[in-house]
Amino acid sequence: MFKRFVSLQWKSFVRSSSFGKSLGIKIFMVFMGLYLIGSLALFGGLLYPLLRKLDPHQGPIWTLSHYLVYWVLAELMFRYFMQKLPVMDIRPMLVNNIPKSRIVNYILGRSAVSGFNLFVVALFLPFAVVLLIKGYPALHVLPWLASMVLLGLCINYLNFLINKNDTIFALIVGVLAVFFALDYFGLVPIKEFFAPVFHALYAYPATGLVPLGILMVLYWANFGQLKKGLYLDRTLKGRTSEAKTSELAWTRRFGSIAPFLQLDMKLIWRNKRTKMQVFISLAMVLYGLIFYGMDSYGPTSIIYMFVGIFITGIFLSNFGQFIPAWDSEYYSMLMAQNIPLRKYLESKAGLITVSIGVMFLLSIPYVYFGWKALAINLSAALYNLGVNIPVVLWFGSLNKKRINLTKSAFGNMQGTSATQFLLLLPLMMVPMLIYGALKFLVSFEVAIAVVSILGIIGLFLRNTLLDRVTEAYRKRKYRMVAGFKEKNG
């Protein structure tokens, strides 16, 4: 039975839509996974010298034990967002000849081997190996490693008990913040207080039974809760939020594109993945600080043109590259309707225009790093407006991969294909090259002016350009309709 469950799991993984058909994406995902585990392992390996450097007079495990309480709280917080017991997957099992307790054990057991728990191993295993090489007694190191893994599992199951309960989550965040504040301002030595607790796991191997005991209690609690709730109208019920009808009457003033504009705004606000794009975009305004924070580039480096294009155009590339795949679920309806394709595209262009404006306004504080930073961002914004909007829309006509709107944005590769990576080249590289070459050959002012003027020319030509784009969409209509219908694209 267990073997069958495992084989089901494996199939659901390799046949999942995000892992899907395209080899390129498969390689990319595997690469990203390996990269993540690799960097954690590297960090784990370097942890020993790091801790030594942090406090040369203390043992590294003693130093580490100071911080473990924060690790536990932070990981709980992190998992609250990222991890959920995939209860929906077990619906097909319910009516089959499988005892409920086995189904529950399966789904709980399965969560133990999830990527989150793997990360704990990837981090602490290299650390333990280094400890052993350095001559620490295996009799202490190995039980300690086991305790850490057990603690990771405790967090795992505690998270499922919390199960998206906002009050408890707020409590965790509160405790984390209070602990940190108490520590930081030296009011109560939280770190000192918890250090011996966690260090005991190393000093007295028998204490490893404590996390084991906690784990068993948590598992048992999860088991009880889940088994009781294994009904379609309880645990297995999908959550639905109450719908609010909104008029967005103010969009009326945009005339004929108003219905599409309304549709797009609802698309963005009512779907997880698109909503996430908005937040990511807003947060990305801080991205430039990394580069401006380092003085090594000089005030007019080509890298700042990249930053400008990136910041003002983040929504353009994140949202724009998947036009019209956002509408893939009902694209055949749109195509059968009396719909002016032109207006549809104009609405998307309008939305992106607004986003560029907003991102530029948000980026104005970069003037702190000199007026040249502002000038670069302005010319980048103009270039995005005039040139990149038509370019990204045109590339959209090559899209034919369906996007399931209700899936979350985290690591969601749905709708991604080689086109998306290709797209970044003209969007970012072209203005960087123009700017870099002119700055090198003539001057900063000329380079900025040329990039801006290109954008302004594009703005004047927008109507003609959009005509071309509309034509491209019309030509590829059947391929899009067919492509968007494929559910596992």
Place this chain on the structure above:
Amino acid sequence: MISIENLTKNYGPQTVLNIDLLEIPKGQSFGLVGNNGAGKTTLFSLLLDLIQPSSGRIVNNGVQVNQSEDWKPFTSAFIDESFLIGYLTPEEYFYFIGELRNQNKADVDALLSQFADFFHGEILGQKKYLRNLSKGNQKKAGIVASFIGNPDVVVLDEPFANLDPTTQIRLKGIIKELADREDATVLVSSHDLMHVTEVCERIVVLNKGEMVKDIQTSTETLRELESFFSG
């Protein structure tokens, strides 16, 4: 109203649809029956220019559908849930479709009020997005949306599937009423022989992409169809 000439659709070596000649006059209520894979949805998709024909053509009121888009203003359809926009409430969806068909809110509201019975209080004012409605209720919303703006041609693929008995009976009434309008041409496909004989003046049977029967509905029709499909 609709004429189909030498229409074929191939996928590789397989021919999924092959119709030499089919004329559907204005105002007719036209039923399409056939087993799975007979080509019903393919025909409707071709009619709506969602797929390209391998050869031949469909002319809708003088407009060849894969050459011009001028058939869109007077044609409407509900094929499946992919015609709905999941993140809208039913009201928002109706108003959106209304705008595409030049109907203001009041027009749409007036139309919707005629369907209060049909909706059975389960569509409007539910504070639910379309994606969270049951399959049957989604279908109701989609069918009614296809009536917005008085289209001359209404295409409904399997409108009776997933509906509860009361709604099926009401839907039959609605389609009949629509068909009584002189200028409205209604195309309905169904697996339910009884329903389709009740609402359609003419029934065409597709089998493996070919037209095998073309019947003007009479009292004998149901028996004739049943004997065909049991054979």
